[in-house]
Amino acid sequence: MTCFMSRQPRSTSSSCLQPTAISSAESFGSAVRSRYPGGGWAPAVKVGTGTGSTPTLMGFGPGADHLVVITDGQDRMHLTAFWRDDLPAGATSRIAGTIPVTCGLPRDVAWIQSEQSVATLDWGALVVNNVTTEGEADRLIDVLASGPLTRPAYGVERFEWDPARHAWTGAWTRPDLASISQVPVVSVASRAAAVNTFGPQDGWEVTGVDWDTGRTVHRTVFGKITAGNGAYALVQILPDGDMIFTSVTGPVRVPLSRLDPKPIEPALARPGS
Numbered sequence: 001m002t003c004f005m006s007r008q009p010r011s012t013s014s015s016c017l018q019p020t021a022i023s024s025a026e027s028f029g030s031a032v033r034s035r036y037p038g039g040g041w042a043p044a045v046k047v048g049t050g051t052g053s054t055p056t057l058m059g060f061g062p063g064a065d066h067l068v069v070i071t072d073g074q075d076r077m078h079l080t081a082f083w084r085d086d087l088p089a090g091a092t093s094r095i096a097g098t099i100p101v102t103c104g105l106p107r108d109v110a111w112i113q114s115e116q117s118v119a120t121l122d123w124g125a126l127v128v129n130n131v132t133t134e135g136e137a138d139r140l141i142d143v144l145a146s147g148p149l150t151r152p153a154y155g156v157e158r159f160e161w162d163p164a165r166h167a168w169t170g171a172w173t174r175p176d177l178a179s180i181s182q183v184p185v186v187s188v189a190s191r192a193a194a195v196n197t198f199g200p201q202d203g204w205e206v207t208g209v210d211w212d213t214g215r216t217v218h219r220t221v222f223g224k225i226t227a228g229n230g231a232y233a234l235v236q237i238l239p240d241g242d243m244i245f246t247s248v249t250g251p252v253r254v255p256l257s258r259l260d261p262k263p264i265e266p267a268l269a270r271p272g273s
Contacts, residue, residue: 034082034094038073042113044135045142045153045181049073052115057084058125058161065163067096069118071127076112077101079127079159079168088166097167103129103155104173112155115232119184119193121211123163124171126186126193128179129155143181143231144248147198148224152178156195158214172214177207182230187237192217194237196230204228206235206245220245220254227252 038049046052050073058067058081068084071077081096101112113131120126132153136142146152156174161167182196191211198204205228208218222228226249233246243254 036070036072036080036095037078039075039077039113042075042111042131042135044132044150045130045139045146046113046115047139052113052130053127054117056118056120056125058120058123059163065096065161065166067161069120069125071101071114071118072098073113075110077114077127079118079125081161081168097161099159099168099170101127101129101157102173103127103157104175105129105155111153115181116179116183119186121186121188121191123161124158124211125161125168126156126158126184126211128177128184128195129153130179130181144226144229146180147178147204147229152180152198154178156184156209156214158193158211171212174209174214177209180229181232183232183234185235185237186211190217194218194235194243196228196235198228206230206243220256 041049051070053071056069058069059065066083066085067081069079069081072080078098078100080098082094083091083096087094103112105112111131111133112129114127115130116128118125118127130153132146132151134150136145154175154177156177156179158171159168160171162169177195178198179195180198185194192208193211195207195209197207202221203224204222206220207216209215210217220243227247229248230245231248236244238244241256243256245252245254
């Protein structure tokens with residue numbers, strides 16, 4: 001079940017997700033609820049059978065589709081948008097649209113699930129896969145071991161919402177990127193998303209992917225040290241261009257403005273279906 005704040009003040013159920021969306025500058029509002037599909041108990045990282053993503057708001061201003069976006073709880077998750085205001089004419093469900101997430105992975109991959117909020121820019125939405133088939137009983141150990149000691153989960157995918165059709169379409173996939181457990185951050189100015197990834201050769205890094213094409217446009221490599229694991233934290237970019245990377249060992253300031261960028265061979269993204 002998901003809920004968000006809209007219009008008239010009223011108490012909300014403690015079992016709902018509450019991103020406290022505000023429909024006006026003056027007031028919060030009543031909780032609007034909608035059921036969505038759940039799944040099984042994930043073998044790694046995730047706890048619970050529902051969504052792992054804190055709701056994200058998409059669409060603002062008069063005449064726009066006003067949405068709340070999550071990934072649902074199915075073993076192979078779906079990106080799901082809910083109407084956050086009154087249902088538009090002709091709509092019969094609080095769910096505005098849903099689409100399967102594949103991340104470009106084979107159909108026999110049993111788990112594609114995220115523990116992160118959906119990252120959005122304009123009508124675009126980016127999701128990451130955090131759940132692999134190997135796991136420990138202690139989920140904290142999962143987050144620390146995935147990548148360096150156990151096989152990580154792979155897959156990043158971006159989608160686009162079509163306001164004219166009120167429907168999702170796939171934009172591109174990156175099945176080669178392993179995102180362990182950090183919320184992707186989107187730069188509006190550069191139209192790029194920063195994803196904390198782990199690779200077998202270089203270890204931990206922040207990988208910058210072009211929002212429109214999915215190509216790799218930046219890499220900040222930390223190596224095979226725990227300081228590169230940004231478990232559940234956020235990447236922040238300062239006004240001077242430096243990056244604040246909050247890892248399991250504490251925050252690190254990366255002086256990107258004073259470093260020569262590392263030459264990279266741009267990876268090709270697969271177009272979405």
